[in-house]
Amino acid sequence: MTKSGNQEPKAREPKAKWKQETVDKLKVVMAAPVDSCIYKVPNKLRKVKEDAYNPRVVSIGPFHRKNPDLVDAVRECKWRCMLSLLQQTEDENKSHQCFEDCSDAIYDLDDNVRQCYAETIKYDKNELATIMLLDGCFILELFIRYHEAKKEKQGDGDEAKNVIEGDGSDPILKSKWMIAALQHDLALLENQIPFSVLVTLYNIVKPEATISVASLALDFFEPMNEKHIPDELGMDFKHLLDLLHKFYFPKPVPSEPSEISIPVDNSKLNDERSRCCFSLSRKVIKKSDESQTSSGHSSQPDDAAGNDKWGFDYCARELLESGVQLHIPSEKDENLLNIKFSNGGLSIPTLIINKSTSSIFRNLIAYEQYSLSSTNTVTSYAFLMKSLVRYPEDFKLLQERKIIKPHLIGEQEYLNQFKTILDEVVAKDDFCFASVRDQVNQYCESWCHLNKLQVYLKVRFLKEIRDLHNTYFTSTWSIISFLAAFALLILTSLQTYYAIHGPHK
Structure with missing residues (x-):
């Protein structure tokens, strides 16, 4: 009995030591920060x-x-x-x-x-x-x-x-x-x-x-x-x-509903018109891509929207060719998140781009990825803007519209900086621009609005003029050749007319 009684306390020593170590570890965990805000990047x-x-x-x-x-x-x-x-x-x-x-x-x-x-x-x-x-x-x-x-x-x-x-x-x-x-x-x-x-x-x-x-x-x-x-x-x-x-990037302002009601499946007639016009639009885009290839520009997009759920289905050039007007707010808007769609127009506040913008965006996104209490505003904004700029031409278009204001940075450098900005980023559920994205994508897929048809025809007319210029007026000799051919055509027509309708003996 005495021998076993002496062994029992010794048997408890390892267990007691293990329990104490566990308690000490729990104390460390309890004392650990629960509201940390400075993290190491994954x-x-x-x-x-x-x-x-x-x-x-x-x-x-x-x-x-x-x-x-x-x-x-x-x-x-x-x-x-x-x-x-x-x-x-x-x-x-x-x-x-x-x-x-x-x-x-x-x-x-x-x-x-x-x-x-x-x-x-x-x-x-x-x-x-x-x-x-x-x-x-x-x-x-x-x-x-x-x-x-x-x-x-x-x-x-x-x-x-x-x-x-x-x-x-x-x-x-x-x-x-x-x-x-x-x-x-x-x-x-x-x-x-x-x-x-x-x-x-x-x-x-x-x-x-x-x-x-x-x-x-x-x-x-x-x-x-x-x-x-x-x-x-x-x-x-x-x-x-x-x-x-x-x-x-303060908390986003709730988007106002679009002033236009967009019917999608009201009738077979609208369905047929939508398919026909949308197919025509895609042909114009494809033709534009081919012309860019022949002029030395890449016809392949820098990247897709980055995520099927986030971003527009169309880049800036495709939105314009589909009848969406891109512009900055009529009144000075200091909130970058106030992106709105109304009456066929997509309003986007001006973003100033410089050589450090990409780094700041990446660190802001990493901060949002780590911080559960932080809003998802910067990540949402990056997805949306990246979906707009997939070609160098998209950058130039947004620059012309004053939506992007580059400072000592060109379109190719912009694309290089932002090409991988969303790689390995986890898209959360709270996309801040879901309403605007859905309105724009639905508008592009429907061709039942006179305003949109007018914009589309205007864009296509201007595109045909540009193609004509690129084909026949790229140099002085091509202009002279065109004028000479045109003059010869006029003279030949006049000669044929007088040969047929001239005075007969």
Whole structure:
């Protein structure tokens, strides 16, 4: 009995140890962040275009801090920027007090900062506080200097990039290339710090400022449309990428129902007319494709809609040839998501495209893919716009209609940038433009409207004129040959007429 009694506690030891290990693990899980907002990009998305998710010159936050490929000069510049930001006056006591207040405030944010990251942060409290203080001061000083330079040049952002004032030993802030690289890096999903860190530091350093951190940040990034940036914005942002998401892609406005009722199967007559005219339309499109092939342009689309459920069934050129008018809103519309279809016209607000637009879109989409609480607005917008632009001619058409406003980027570069933007992206159920898509697709399949027939005939007439020009008037000699042949035809006709109807003896 004694022997067995001694063995029973020993037998319990492994079980007790296992239970305790399980409890300890559960405690770690309970303490883990549940409202994280800064994620690492999934490998499937990263493999599509890795450069779009990796910083080029500067690391922000803990994820890329030890990246050896980043520019060493920027690491040194961070410390200079922090010194410049904290030394607001020549009074050493005030500067030291500013440093004390900022460091204390950041140090106390440790728990909140860690909850913002989806990955476990391996740095201790002191190291993480250093990262937040250093990166936060660097970002604020960069935003403030950029804003002041733009004000001196009366809002001319391109010239401001060349006159950003700073210490002569900080060439980064005077380099146009470096500013563009910083704009790219600060909009990356993995290269973020909590927005609350920036607000906390800014309120200490600039307690009487009349412009908010959010406004300074939006002023620094390249604009995506002509939306006005107010001096004061709310502070309900998780980080800089979330700020871009909420400012340019707010919650979608419910689509207004189309003013036109589109009957589809009212009668056999309408069915026959629809099939006949639609077949004619497709022949015109096919013929257009063949003419583009002969002129050296690719007749193959860059990509289909990307998903059977999302996007239009027709690209921009096909929509126009099917009787849909493409235009920007009659009144200035600052919401990119206000895409509407009414009375045969598709209204799309202007989108400004530059060399960093593709990277920003990819990171916004990755943010939506990871964040269940985020709306699906950017992903929906990307699907819709990608379905419109499948040929270089689509890009030119939208550019003529001022729907796309390219800045230092051509149609082929646009197609290359956005060709894979939706690869490995999971299409959720909440497509923001389902109503508009259905209205446009149904309108294109029905030929029962006088307005549509007029547009179709006008487009076809203009197309025939273009084909005639491309065939007979592409050079001076072809024009002379055509005129000579036409004159010969007239003279021959006159000779034949007078030979038949001339005076008879």
